[in-house]
Amino acid sequence: MSLFVEFHLIQNFAPSNLNRDDTGAPKDAMFGGYRRARVSSQCFKRAIRLAARDHDLVAEAFRGVRTKKLKSLLLERLAGRDAQQAEGKIETALAAAGLKLKDDGKTEYLLFLGNAEIDGFAALIEQHWDVLAGAPVEGEKKGKKEAKASAPPEVVKQAKALLDGGKAVDVALFGRMLADLPEVNQEAACQVAHAISTHRVEREFDYFTAVDDQGGPEETGAGMIGQIEFNSATLYRYAVVDAHKLLGNLQQDKDLALAALEAFTQGMVRAIPSGKQNTFAAHNLPSFVGVCLRHAGPLNLANAFEKPLHAKADQSLTEQSVQALARHECAYATVYADSRDQWSYLDLTGAWPADRGSRAARLEDLAAWVRQQVAARLEH
Template sequence: MSLFIEFHLIQNFAPSNLNRDDTGAPKDALFGGHRRARVSSQCFKRAIRLSAQEHDLVAPEFRGVRTKKLKTLLLDRLVDREPVEAEGKIEIALAAAGLKLKDDGKTEYLLFLGEAEIAGFAQLIEQHWDELAGAPAGGEKKGKKEAKACAPAKVVKKAKALLDGGKAVDVALFGRMLADMPEVNQDAACQVAHAISTHRVEREFDYFTAVDDKGGPDETGAGMIGQVEFNSATLYRYAVVDAGKLLGNLQQDSELCLSALEAFTQAMVRAIPSGKQNSFAAHNLPSFVGVCLRHGGPLNLANAFEKPVSPRNDKSLTSQSVEALAGHEGKLAAVYADSRDQWAYLDLSDAWPAQKGQQTANLSELAAWVRDKVASRLEV
């Protein structure tokens, strides 16, 4: 099955600093020869994951966790066991799977694991508690090979089999890579583009002062001064999900695949980065959300804005951006699109052509459309 679900969003943010670079300034990029505001794909991926969790869009057992604190998570699940002994058993079980704990008890690098994988390790340790003999006593650390040698062969086999993604939706969507364990890598079913502004953007500076509430009458001036950089931009956001790849990553569970796509649609739209929100409160949801089911291959429409949209007194940047998006898509579709491609959209700008796809009244309806259309393809 060759089916790609594309998401095209136009989203205008008030003054903000959603995604900072190493100097604290809003990230930007040159595109079409002009400076554009930019929010990285990594930033939006995390926002999507957090949005799905906040709105309870994915059942807890099908979520993923990105952490170095796997030992702590396992100790929380082994609360009935003696902690020092449990620590040793955990080290052996993880080493059996090829994972090493450092002296501080954390893993060597960030792991992206499904909740089912974590629960599976806890269950494995419980089931083979007595067989994990030779586990190091508290404080006695072994190398990965030494620790692995303490585990029976059947435990090693089971431990390795646990790292299958755990049918975690976010792991299936965004993938994972462990350099020294390529056999447990998972290629992402979803690709997310860096969001860029549809128009030229210049950085601005906010000079601020803070007053000492307890300052005496002889104390003048501010207790603190500083400055923060920010911008305001109408962003074009793009993501695409390979439905076949997602189904494979979720171990051919078609119902979970459909639920994941419905959840991703909602989370993608609701996702707002958290950077500097206490200072700017830029909680601005998209004005346009277009979803296209592509069959021939993905089409990123960012080149609609290679020539930046220019401000006009009679029309907003948002409306102009939606018009430019529709016009560019029409040109590309005439040359590259498949006759089976379908659009649905949610448009608060009233700028998307009415004949171009099915208009939906709200986000829930749009997410349901995605689920229903993909379901009909999975049945073919």
């Protein structure tokens, strides 16, 4: 039985520049023939990961790290060993797994590894310290093939087996690709849409000047001038988690998969991108959070806003957005939904229909509902 956990959020942000393009302007997109504010899925995925870390929603042992500095992390774990010898043994152990370090000691590209995988490499090096090649002779440089060839066969076998995702929740949710090791790639259990505004937007410009605090009376004018582009938008955010895929990515650990869904629910809601926050402080949490357990297949409701909403004097864009979302969901559910589908929601606008699911009083209650409902369905 398929089971998809969907998240539908309406979130109004004050003037901000949360996610910039290559020119420094807020990202946008054409949708329904009108320009909309946009925050990329990559931006929100990182914000979700950081929210999970900052709010300690996932135990550190089950978190992942995206970095090129794997060597430095291993040196920290091998702090009791001779650093020069450790560097050579790290290079050999990583080469045994198919990973190469560049001259600056970093990996060739960003790796997304679970903390358990990194701990596993440190333990492997400790276990085989005496048989792993140490620091190369001065002036000698080993390629990946030579470094791998210098590792005993049992080390090569163990090193490759370490790259299993390490039950890292964020790796299981968002997936990973290692260019040199396609066999250890992990398909994401979660898909996150680009957030778009429910209404059309125009770019605005903040022209600013800065005064030199040490300027003398003879110095006039600004010490610096510039401009920053920004916008303000009510966003529709959407994400979906394949519960069975998540369970598989976490090596059939049901308790961890349920904890991951509970943490993702909170992380998704609390995630706020960090872009230009020192300038705008747009820390605005969602006004509506709807969670739907679907069985026939995922259903993104962005087309509720194909025709952009317009500001009204007597009704906020946020409230209008929730109403439009509800109308669209009801229409599409009649045609496409499964009778087993179920909603729960947080609604600060009062615009979501009371008969459309169970209302949660707090975010923690909504997260607990997700865990309980998915647990019951995974048993069948």
